Amino acid sequence: MAASLLMSETLAVDGSVLIVGGGLAALRCAQGLRDQGFIGSITMVGDEPHLPYDRPPLSKQVATGKWPVEKTNLVDEERRAALRVDFVLGTRAVHLDPDRREVTFDDGSKRVADRVVIATGATPRRLATGADVVAHYVRTYENGLQLASSLSGPPKRVVVIGAGFIGAEVASSARSLGHEVTVLETLAVPLSTVLGEQLGSRCAALHERNGTTLLTGVTIESIEAGDDGTTLVALLDGTTHVADVLVIGIGVVPNTDWLNESGIELDNGVVVDGALFATDTVMAIGDVARFAWTRLGATSLTRIEHWQVAADHGQFAATGLLRGRAFSPAIQLLPYFWSDQYGLKLQMLGRPELTDEVNIVLEEEDGKLLALFRRGEALSAVFAISKPKQLMGYRQLLLDGCLYDEALKLLNA
Ligand SMILES: Cc1cc2nc3c(=O)[nH]c(=O)nc-3n(C[C@H](O)[C@H](O)[C@H](O)COP(=O)(O)OP(=O)(O)OC[C@H]3O[C@@H](n4cnc5c(N)ncnc54)[C@H](O)[C@@H]3O)c2cc1C
The missing domain is CATH 3.50.50.60 (FAD/NAD(P)-binding domain)
Structure with a gap:
């Protein structure tokens, strides 16, 4: 009884958080905690020998030699000092005991914290x-x-x-x-x-x-x-x-091997609820998380491998950690991704898989276009090739839940 009461308590502002994985979602979670006044200890353990860096430029500016790879670094000295995170690099988690909130690492060490955040991303197939x-x-x-x-x-x-x-x-x-x-x-x-x-x-x-x-x-x-x-x-x-x-x-597969013996539910990712909790004290975020998500009247388990979603998860998890599972609402998220190809920017807002019909509503000879996705009466997603202003014009409408016909009217306005 005492234990379960303890578990459902919110994280003390001077408590401890262990984030496993050293990528974007992990970093945004740590930043979110500090931004919201958390003064306790944050330890981030990642198996790569680098501080968090940005992956999207790797196939773009880094691949073409336009950027030195160092330019992808997300944490400079000033930022590092402000974050007050204990970064442990080159160390792989091999086991999680969720009841004890204890993670074992490949060097034999173990760490216990009030809350554990799984942010181990994904690996190429x-x-x-x-x-x-x-x-x-x-x-x-x-x-x-x-x-x-x-x-x-x-x-x-x-x-x-x-x-x-x-x-x-x-x-x-x-x-x-x-x-x-x-x-x-x-x-x-x-x-x-x-x-x-x-x-x-x-x-x-x-x-x-x-x-x-x-x-x-x-x-x-x-x-x-x-x-x-x-x-x-x-x-x-x-x-x-x-x-x-x-x-x-x-494609990629989520990095969950280390959780095989943990008892945490795994199914193409770490299965978490709408607020990104796997248990009262363990959360999962970013590419590795398969989260319950309600949109357009349908709740589904969704794993999304996009930069903005990983960043949003990190921020959202920080709030969830401080509020506690019992007090955290389901994540409100508008999925977004972009891709840079041949000098054009491909962008998507929303959920294309929830679709009855796709209509290209604007198209130019050089490949630029705008397409609206319809699900029942609703607008479910918008895709654009180098039409960023038009695409972003639909952002709030998608968040508010807009009728497809209203979306068409906006186009002609
Ligand atoms: C080349 C490339 C280009 C991309 N371009 C775009 C784009 O244009 N637009 C877009 O929307 N998205 C893009 N993405 C996707 C985006 O970068 C990812 O969605 C985002 O990086 C996910 O962040 P994450 O923190 O969840 O995972 P990751 O960034 O994968 O971070 C997870 C970290 O955890 C570490 N780890 C794994 N297992 C363990 C373990 N057992 N113990 C300790 N650490 C562990 C990993 O090594 C890694 O460092 C791109 C991705 C790549 C690879």
């Missing part, structure tokens, strides 16, 4: 390759450095497996450097599972318009080392593509 094959995956600081190094110098044959957002961005970066780029995609229409076929085909056209060869509906048979440092990507249709540089971008 791997493809089996033959020995000696160098395949680039783009997730970490080191990945960004290695990709930039491989893409520097004279024109090369770059093969990208996967035409999702990361693959498309790498293809665009490589083309901007003058490389010969081939993208291999399993789906008949890239991004159709996210955007639908109509918009997916518009994204496919961006590759073709910019001199990237896009092959869709392909199945990879094998990836083996060729001569002179090349890689041979063989397809089921009998063709083989020779790569000087091979990049694989076929």
Whole structure:
């Protein structure tokens, strides 16, 4: 009885928080705690040897050599001092005991805190390759450095497996450097599972318009080392593509292995409630969290791998930690992502998967467009290619829950 009362108490303002994972969501949570007057101890333990840094530039400015990778750092000395976070780097969590709020690390150490926040993100899904094959995956600081190094110098044959957002961005970066780029995609229409076929085909056209060869509906048979440092990507249709540089971008899996024995519910991520709590004292945020989310009348478990969502989760979790599970409302969130490809900015607000119909309501010859997604009578999402002002015009309407017909009227106003 006493224990359960204790558990449901709110976090004391001078209590302790252990954040596992050293990425964007973790950082925003720590910042949120300090902004809201938390004076207790915050320890952030991450397995990378770096302070938190920003991942989106890795496939864009870092890949093209426009930015040194150091420019992605999110914490300078001044910020570090203001945060008063005990950063523990290069240390991997291997087990969580949620009842004791105790995390065990790969160096054998254990840490206990009043609250534990899981922010361990996600890792690229791997493809089996033959020995000696160098395949680039783009997730970490080191990945960004290695990709930039491989893409520097004279024109090369770059093969990208996967035409999702990361693959498309790498293809665009490589083309901007003058490389010969081939993208291999399993789906008949890239991004159709996210955007639908109509918009997916518009994204496919961006590759073709910019001199990237896009092959869709392909199945990879094998990836083996060729001569002179090349890689041979063989397809089921009998063709083989020779790569000087091979990049694989076929999605990510949440980093939950370390929680397998914890008793915390795992199902394609850490399952948390609408306020991001897994238990009264353990929260999960960012790419690793699968959270209960109610929008447009439907509650679903959702895991979203976007920068803005990770940042919002971090901020929101800080409030949740201080209020306690019993007093925390469900997260109010308008998912947003962007992707930079071939000099254009692709942006999405809302939930495209909750959709009955997609309509391109504005389109220009250079690929710029605006599309509205309808779910029943409601506007469920808005997608734009280089129409940022028009897209953001729908932000408040989406938050307020707007009728699709009202959204159309705004367009003609
Ligand atoms: C190349 C790239 C480009 C992107 N571009 C865009 C974009 O244009 N727009 C957009 O909306 N989103 C983009 N994203 C997505 C966005 O960056 C992520 O959604 C965001 O980084 C998620 O933050 P996070 O803190 O949840 O996870 P992460 O940033 O993955 O941080 C998790 C951290 O936890 C560490 N960790 C994992 N397991 C353990 C463990 N057991 N113990 C200790 N530490 C552990 C990880 O190594 C990592 O450092 C991009 C992502 C990548 C990789």
